[in-house]
Amino acid sequence: MSSKTPSRPIPNPVDPDSRRGFLTATAALLGGGAVAWGLTSCGSEDSPSGAGGVAPVAHAEKSKAHVAPGEHDDYYGFWSGGQSGEIRVLGIPSMRELKRIPVFNFDAATGWGADDWSKALLKGRISGDTHHVHLSYTDGTYDGRYVYVNDKASARLARVDLKQFEVDAIADIPNSQGTHGIFPQRHKTGLVLCNSEFRSPQPNDGRDMDDPTKYAAMHTAIDGETMQAVWQVMVNGNMDLCATDYEGKYSFATCYNSEGGVTLEQMMGADQDWLYVFNLANIQAAVDAGKTITVGDFDKVIDGRGGDNEFVQRIPVPKSPHGVNITPDGKYAVVSGKLSPTCSVVDISKIDAVFAGSIKPRDAVVAEPEVGLGPLHTAFDGKGNAYTSIFIDSVMTKWNIDLAIKQFNGEAVEPVLEKVDVHYQVGHTNASMSETKEADGKWLVALCKFSKDRFLPTGPLRSENDQLIDMTSEKLEVVHDGTAYPEPHDAVIVAKDKIHPEKIATRTGSRYEMYEKWAAEDGVDLKTANEVIRKGPKSVRVYMTSQAPSYGMTEMRVKAGDTVTFVCTNIDNVEDLSHGFCLIGHDCNMVVNTNGTNSITVKIPNKGMYWFYCPWFCHALHLEMRGRLFVE
Ligand code: CUK
Numbered sequence: 218m219s220s221k222t223p224s225r226p227i228p229n230p231v232d233p234d235s236r237r238g239f240l241t242a243t244a245a246l247l248g249g250g251a252v253a254w255g256l257t258s259c260g261s262e263d264s265p266s267g268a269g270g271v272a273p274v275a276h277a278e279k280s281k282a283h284v285a286p287g288e289h290d291d292y293y294g295f296w297s298g299g300q301s302g303e304i305r306v307l308g309i310p311s312m313r314e315l316k317r318i319p320v321f322n323f324d325a326a327t328g329w330g331a332d333d334w335s336k337a338l339l340k341g342r343i344s345g346d347t348h349h350v351h352l353s354y355t356d357g358t359y360d361g362r363y364v365y366v367n368d369k370a371s372a373r374l375a376r377v378d379l380k381q382f383e384v385d386a387i388a389d390i391p392n393s394q395g396t397h398g399i400f401p402q403r404h405k406t407g408l409v410l411c412n413s414e415f416r417s418p419q420p421n422d423g424r425d426m427d428d429p430t431k432y433a434a435m436h437t438a439i440d441g442e443t444m445q446a447v448w449q450v451m452v453n454g455n456m457d458l459c460a461t462d463y464e465g466k467y468s469f470a471t472c473y474n475s476e477g478g479v480t481l482e483q484m485m486g487a488d489q490d491w492l493y494v495f496n497l498a499n500i501q502a503a504v505d506a507g508k509t510i511t512v513g514d515f516d517k518v519i520d521g522r523g524g525d526n527e528f529v530q531r532i533p534v535p536k537s538p539h540g541v542n543i544t545p546d547g548k549y550a551v552v553s554g555k556l557s558p559t560c561s562v563v564d565i566s567k568i569d570a571v572f573a574g575s576i577k578p579r580d581a582v583v584a585e586p587e588v589g590l591g592p593l594h595t596a597f598d599g600k601g602n603a604y605t606s607i608f609i610d611s612v613m614t615k616w617n618i619d620l621a622i623k624q625f626n627g628e629a630v631e632p633v634l635e636k637v638d639v640h641y642q643v644g645h646t647n648a649s650m651s652e653t654k655e656a657d658g659k660w661l662v663a664l665c666k667f668s669k670d671r672f673l674p675t676g677p678l679r680s681e682n683d684q685l686i687d688m689t690s691e692k693l694e695v696v697h698d699g700t701a702y703p704e705p706h707d708a709v710i711v712a713k714d715k716i717h718p719e720k721i722a723t724r725t726g727s728r729y730e731m732y733e734k735w736a737a738e739d740g741v742d743l744k745t746a747n748e749v750i751r752k753g754p755k756s757v758r759v760y761m762t763s764q765a766p767s768y769g770m771t772e773m774r775v776k777a778g779d780t781v782t783f784v785c786t787n788i789d790n791v792e793d794l795s796h797g798f799c800l801i802g803h804d805c806n807m808v809v810n811t812n813g814t815n816s817i818t819v820k821i822p823n824k825g826m827y828w829f830y831c832p833w834f835c836h837a838l839h840l841e842m843r844g845r846l847f848v849e
């Protein structure tokens with residue numbers, strides 16, 4: 218294979234001497250409780266290996282991750298978009314970006330955030346911070362119905378309908394700041410559990426503002442079908458990542474600040490923190506029995522504060538744990554240590570005994586292998602191996618779970634099998650189907666927070682680097698560097714046969730309920746109406762059709778000062794033929810997909826003639842697809 222014989226000498230990816238220096242410096246910082254743990258390496262132009270020390274991937278990319286023109290990928294990748302507020306859909310292994318799904322953001326291309334329906338869903342809040350994307354499940358694997366994603370910035374959970382690849386619902390999460398880890402139940406589309414990362418006054422109405430001892434955080438259950446909050450459990454510690462088991466009995470949350478600190482030093486004080494385990498049956502029984510309290514506007518709150526009780530047990534794990542991931546066989550929860558160089562393996566079959574009080578919570582920990590400095594997240598291959606992203610070391614560590622358990626029991630075995638360098642400072646990782654019982658061990662992604670010297674420089678703000686790793690070859694091999702606009706946190710990789718999108722708009726769901734209601738009110742048929750309907754002294758609804766290369770109406774008249782809702786229906790019934798509606802000079806632009814309807818409302822203050830046009834290339838006469846609005 219050409220990948221083994223590069224045509225020019227490749228510098229050593231990791232010069233042992235300079236790397237050792239780098240690690241020592243970082244470790245010293247950590248030991249001193251310094252702030253910028255791990256970031257010492259990031260300010261430099263140079264890679265850890267020093268000048269010129271980039272590790273090219275040679276030509277492996279062609280042979281492994283290459284997907285020929287016209288061919289399809291084997292997997293969908295669903296990437297969170299971080300502070301861009303969106304979701305990105307990639308093809309794996311090519312890493313080609315297939316689509317961006319706007320969620321908690323404004324998207325000029327589609328008009329998301331400006332059109333009437335998305336505006337209603339977003340309630341005017343068009344910035345957000347998506348961290349965790351997870352699909353809905355049935356029987357421990359993806360059922361292809363929904364994607365759920367959190368908004369850390371505004372305590373929301375959005376759902377994407379995978380028939381249309383569009384957001385179809387957004388839930389507000391009560392009493393929550395910094396909504397971070399989320400995870401849907403895996404036995405069926407049931408609850409989606411959501412963690413508040415930031416402890417805050419409960420309720421947040423001006424009381425206890427300056428008394429952090431009274432702050433609390435919420436573990437919230439949102440019904441994945443109705444998208445309504447079902448219950449919350451209030452706990453003392455702040456919760457980071459979330460996971461669910463495969464049976465619907467438990468949910469898990471890592472707690473990195475058991476100290477209840479509000480400054481960095483305080484939060485890093487304790488050497489031990491917790492993995493919270495929530496007992497879903499006990500919580501539901503208490504909710505059904507009315508043993509709830511009201512916090513703010515929400516009356517289904519269970520008070521789980523104060524430690525170990527029938528609702529939540531705390532399993533002690535070392536220093537500031539971050540990720541928690543469940544093995545595909547459903548047996549273990551793997552907690553990545555962040556400020557401890559270890560992963561803690563929790564035996565889920567022992568948790569009933571923990572709740573029963575017959576064993577101590579810590580006795581559920583059955584292994585604690587050393588995996589490297591700064592373990593954050595763990596993926597699985599379905600063959601008994603775990604792959605942990607190691608932030609400070611910039612490596613992915615492959616280790617064997619059974620060997621780790623043996624080592625923990627005193628046997629002289631080494632569970633760490635292999636480490637591969639990634640570039641640089643890896644955050645999340647995931648593997649193909651890793652979060653399902655069908656983990657297949659084909660592709661692993663390392664979502665690296667810094668690309669540094671890997672790409673052409675682009676000013677102070679640079680790309681991140683999502684690296685694709687082939688898990689099937691003898692040694693783990695990085696086969697692709699993928700640019701990522703800041704900052705995707707998490708990703709899941711889903712076999713393509715799990716996803717069955719529609720090819721045209723199916724005109725179902727709450728968006729279309731809204732349009733059909735309007736049409737009934739106005740006595741029109743959306744698919745044929747081309748009319749200006751005055752709704753009030755200053756309000757107008759315009760119905761129009763679009764069919765390449767023209768609108769059903771090319772002249773329309775309104776009055777200066779009117780607020781106009783343009784409702785446009787695409788009556789082309791051809792795949793992949795979107796039109797749009799853009800009214801010049803009025804910040805008014807939206808897409809209208811094949812067989813779909815979209816609407817946008819704008820105020821038209823001034824008299825004059827304004828062209829409107831179709832911004833989506835739809836026909837040889839696309840540029841001619843336009844008309845005039847006369848404002849009298
Ligand atoms: S968090 Cu970002 S590296 Cu929001 Cu999932 Cu772990």
Ligand code: CUA
Nearest residue numbers: 796831833835
């Ligand atoms: Cu329709 Cu361009």
